[in-house]
Amino acid sequence: MPSLSCHNLLDLANAATDELPPLPPPSPLRLPRVMASGSPSSPASPSPSAPPRRVIVSHRLPLRAAPDAAAPFGFSFTVDASTVAYQLRSGLPPSAPVLHIGTLPAAAAEDFSDELAAYLLANFSCLPVYLPADLHRRFYHGFCKHYMWPLLHYLLPLTPSTLGGLPFDRSLYHSFLSANRAFADRLTEVLSPDDDFVWIQDYHLFALPTFLRKRFPRAKVGFFLHSPFPSSEIFRTIPVRDDLLRALLNADLVGFHTFDYARHFLSACSRLLGLDYQSKRGYIGIEYYGRTVTVKILPVGIDMGQLRSVVSAPETGEVARQVAEAYKGRRLMLGVDDVDLFKGIGLKFLGMEQLLVEHPELRGRAVLVQIANPARSEGRDVQEVQDEARAISARVNERFGSPGYTPIVMINRPVSVHEKAAYYAAAECCVVSAVRDGLNRIPYIYTVCRQESTTQEEAPKRSVIVLSEFVGCSPSLSGAIRVNPWSVESVAEAMNAALMMSEGEQRLRHEKHYKYVSTHDVAYWARSFDQDLQRACKDHFSRRHWGIGFGMSFKVVALGPNFRRLSVEHIVPSFRKTDNRLILLDYDGTVMPESSIDKAPSNEVISVLNRLCEDPKNRVFIVSGRGKDELSKWFAPCEKLGIAAEHGYFTRWSKDSPWETCGLAVDFDWKKTAEPVMRLYTESTDGSYIEHKESALVWHHHEADPDFGSCQAKELLDHLESVLANEPVVVKRGQHIVEVNPQGISKGVVVESLLSSMVRSGKAPDFVLCIGDDRSDEDMFESIVCPTNSSVKLPATSEVFACTVGKKPSMAKYYLDDTVDVIKMLQGLANAPLQQRPWPVQLRVTFEGSL
DSSP, rough: OOHHHHHHHHHHHHTTTTSSSOOOOOOOOOOOOOOOOSSSSSSSSOOOSOOOOOEEEEOOOEEEEETTSGGGEEEEEEETSSSSSHHHGGGGGGOOEEEEEEEEEEOGGGGOOOOHHHHHHHHHEEEEOOOOHHHHIIIIIIIIIIIIHHTEEEEEETEEEEEEEOOOOHHHHHHHHHHHHHHHHHHHHHOOOTOOOOEEEGGTTHHHHHHHHOTTTEEEEEEEEOSOOOHHHHHTTTTTHHHHHHHHTSSSEEEESSSHHHHHHHHHHHHHHOOOOEEETTTTEEETTEEEEEEEEEEEEEEEEEEEETTSHHHHHHHHHHHHHHTTSSEEEEEESSOOOOOEEEEEEHHHHHHHHOOOOGGGTTTEEEEEEESSSSHHHHHHHHHHHHHHHHHHHHHHHBTTTSSSEEHHHHHHHHHHHHHHHHOSSSOOOSSSSSOHHHHHHHHHHHHEEEHGGOOOOOOOEETTTTTGGGGHHHHHTOOOOOOOOHHHHHHHHHHSSSSHHHHHHHHHHHHHHSSHHHHHHHHHHHHHHHHHHTTTTEEEEEEESSSGGGEEEEETOOOEOOOHHHHHHHHHHHSSEEEOOOBBBTTTOTTTTTSSSOOHHHHHHHHHHHTTTTEEEOOSSOOOHHHHTTTTTTTTOOEEEEEEEEEEETTTTTOOOOOOOOOGGGHHHHHHHHHHHHSSSSSOOEOOOOSEEEOOOOTTTTHHHHHHHHHHHHHHHHHHTTTTTEEEETTEEEEEEEOOHHHHHHHHHHHHHHHHTTTOEEEEEEESSTHHHHHHHHHHHOGGGGGSSOOOOOEEEEEEEESOOSOOOOOEEEHHHHHHHHHHHTTTTGGOOOOOOOOOOOOOOOO
């Protein structure tokens, strides 16, 4: 649980959002929270008394509301089984209670009351969140639907009149935050953070993980994005991009439909926040302040049981016979789309027109039925999509239609699930031409309806799908005819190929699709996500958590039980009572910030190092990968400072001491092989360069494009390992570098050499402080933290402090936040001996005589 200081930080963090529009007074409804066993302030483990509850949070509750004067509260509420938030229950553990949190259906939203909330909780396990009408309009229709939705689908608001995309409005963003905060308030009333698993659905609640993490640092939070995640070039145009990224990183598990969406998210984290990711045993993880945020890739499936019951219903069979009769002798193609700017309905109609132009034999036979679902948003963009579709269909029908034949049939009225299933079952081909879409399960539904259709009982099952390559389900349907919807000719050609395809090939494609869809249904998706969320949260109780940051910059630092911040107060007592001290300091990233343009040490660094070196009890060393000439020049004012350059290949104990090389006999002929390879990658990677050292070659890419530089570094590493396989060298990848060193050279080896020299001289160190930030510094930490792996044995009474810079997994047991903290720590040690000195002698002066 958070410490007292953490609670203070949380209060400050909440204060940072005071500029948000005020929320209505909180509801007096307070539901009992299930407490974990043990102390309520710091439970040691989750309660084993009951299965953990799953709390599903979505913008809308999975309910329908119909006015009914005879029903309680004036509305008849029923479960909306078509929503993903409800369907995913089928994949959760049967014994686990499920609680839904969201806003009420629009029809009943204004009739919110505590009594209605209690009724829905008792009868539907749904707890509503109340948002005033104006706040909901600004949150949903303002920020979500007319700013975030277009931008996530690659539509930049270049001007205020851009179709469907509003420019960024900070007041709308504050409404978005206020709505997310209202969801967090409702969760706070009922959540047992040590037991419950919270699963947040979609971009409407982007900010919720941060608000939730502020209140419960150890909460178990998953987030799934049902829309596309755009490339970093698009996402970085959002003025609050860092806030939204950090909000997602406050979840434990973040899910996406496709690898493309996940890759864009990872790229945004790398480019905007400087975070790297690692893939381990099939899982992608981002290290974020001691926490590992897992990234999951799996498209949402369909509810097989629900769909089969719809297809087998008598109502569906009757409508299916009517549809079959109406289109007897026709080649029926089907489109089912929301009236949405990104569904590409107009492009689909243009493709149909092109099909009839290029293939006259299909005139009078080919029919495209387009079912237009009601729009989910409001605005000029929706009206223009409808007008465009009507205009194109009218033109095509006038040009190619004839008595009894209409090429494009638009159905704009509400269509029941049974009628839709009938059209799915009757259509030979399903056409999805969205220009950008995330959760689109139409092809899945079509495949199952064709399989389960009673109108094809005697015939083998077959189907064809024409599918836009920009739809989230496209990668999972390898048998579909993928098209670029912007290319009208390609769409027309794909339609013709679908209609002309042999029945045998149609059957093969259908069987391939059905096998995938039936085994990767919504239950499979929910079960997989739930299992991964449990795995991502398994270490919550073995770590300590602290909240840091203000407002939307809030984050939680999770540390191992033995990993803590190194404070001056903790280290100074040990420093004072010891006589032979060894202080080992890395340079870049430790005493000099990585972001600094001028890499020479500041006057402050020179001053504190000189003060430490003046104490005869101290031996201070800079242990760096940099060359000896560079380090000698920079630290010329530090006469007593020891330097280990090039990872310890060169060492000197003071300015007046000669440089000593390691005792290895090294042949540098391998440079003739490695340098041309590095030069090849340098020429093809803008921003990279080669650093020549006496003992090593280093390829730097910190100024290159982050993604391309990282990719090139991996390729270079493999290339060098291949060509240098028989050479006595080691190829290593560090922070924005690829380095080739002679075997037997490392910072760990040089530290052991220094320790050995001090032991032989009779001054075995009884105090060792080692600070570093890079992978190469882990060798130093290992040599002093793991004595069993070292050839030098320190006295049992030695005080050892291995400290890494930054909160991250490390061999070190301590950490400091940044280079500023490192300098403060060294200044504290430099001042420590002064605090031991006796008080100055008071002089008594007697004046004789008079002035």
